[in-house]
Amino acid sequence: GIQVEQSPPDLILQEGANSTLRCNFSDSVNNLQWFHQNPWGQLINLFYIPSGTKQNGRLSATTVATERYSLLYISSSQTTDSGVYFCAVVAANQAGTALIFGKGTTLSVSS
Amino acid sequence: GAVVSQHPSWVICKSGTSVKIECRSLDFQATTMFWYRQFPKQSLMLMATSNEGSKATYEQGVEKDKFLINHASLTLSTLTVTSAHPEDSSFYICSARWGEGEQYFGPGTRLTVT
Numbered sequence: 001g002i003q004v005e006q007s008p009p010d011l012i013l014q015e016g017a018n019s020t021l022r023c024n025f026s027d028s029v030n031n032l033q034w035f036h037q038n039p040w041g042q043l044i045n046l047f048y049i050p051s052g053t054k055q056n057g058r059l060s061a062t063t064v065a066t067e068r069y070s071l072l073y074i075s076s077s078q079t080t081d082s083g084v085y086f087c088a089v090v091a092a093n094q095a096g097t098a099l100i101f102g103k104g105t106t107l108s109v110s111s
Numbered sequence: 112g113a114v115v116s117q118h119p120s121w122v123i124c125k126s127g128t129s130v131k132i133e134c135r136s137l138d139f140q141a142t143t144m145f146w147y148r149q150f151p152k153q154s155l156m157l158m159a160t161s162n163e164g165s166k167a168t169y170e171q172g173v174e175k176d177k178f179l180i181n182h183a184s185l186t187l188s189t190l191t192v193t194s195a196h197p198e199d200s201s202f203y204i205c206s207a208r209w210g211e212g213e214q215y216f217g218p219g220t221r222l223t224v225t
Contacts, residue, residue, distance in 0.1 A: 031211075033213065035216075041218065041219040041221075042219065043155075043206075043216040045112055045215060048213040086154065086155070088214075093157075093160060093168070093170070094160075095161075095168035096143065096162065096211075097211060098145055098157055099145070099157070099206070099214050101154045101155045102154065103153075103154045
């Protein structure tokens with residue numbers, strides 16, 4: 001099946017710093033989503049981005065489908081950005097399609 | 112964004128008993144619902160995919176007789192963990208989708224089997 005690799009696995013930042021998280025996938029995909037999992041376990045949808053670039057406040061994402069990677073940019077990080085960031089790609093399964101997750105990047109932002 | 116709810120948010124049960132978890136899409140109709148499992152410090156693992164009105168399709172290694180999934184309507188799916196054992200303790204998360212669109216996740220249910 002498709003492999004989804006995220007890097008780095010862990011990231012420690014001072015408040016105000018910028019960061020780039022990377023997601024590589026092993027096969028072509030129809031779609032890709034980025035999530036932030038908060039300390040209570042809730043997955044928050046950040047971007048639904050099969051290709052191109054999208055921006056939402058201090059966050060932006062770029063997917064280059066032909067080269068099988070996506071990047072998540074966080075600018076001027078805040079302590080509330082801490083948590084785990086997951087990349088997930090839409091892959092075929094026996095029932096149709098489903099999101100397959102990478103292992104995540106754990107971000108810690110200190111004040 | 113779309114809202115998916117889960118109930119209960121946490122449950123403790125004794126070994127050998129069964130537990131039912133409900134997942135509802137509150138403001139959209141979900142043609143497909145999914146159940147994931149997450150162990151501490153790990154990623155989400157897909158357990159099963161459920162299309163409304165059809166039997167669930169389970170991922171390899173997931174026991175369909177232990178994890179019973181029902182998707183009876185476009186807004187409700189249930190996961191029943193039968194004869195639960197301590198190794199079934201985990202964080203169970205459902206998600207929902209309309210067609211091939213964006214997938215939305217519930218807040219999760221933390222199951223502890225004693």
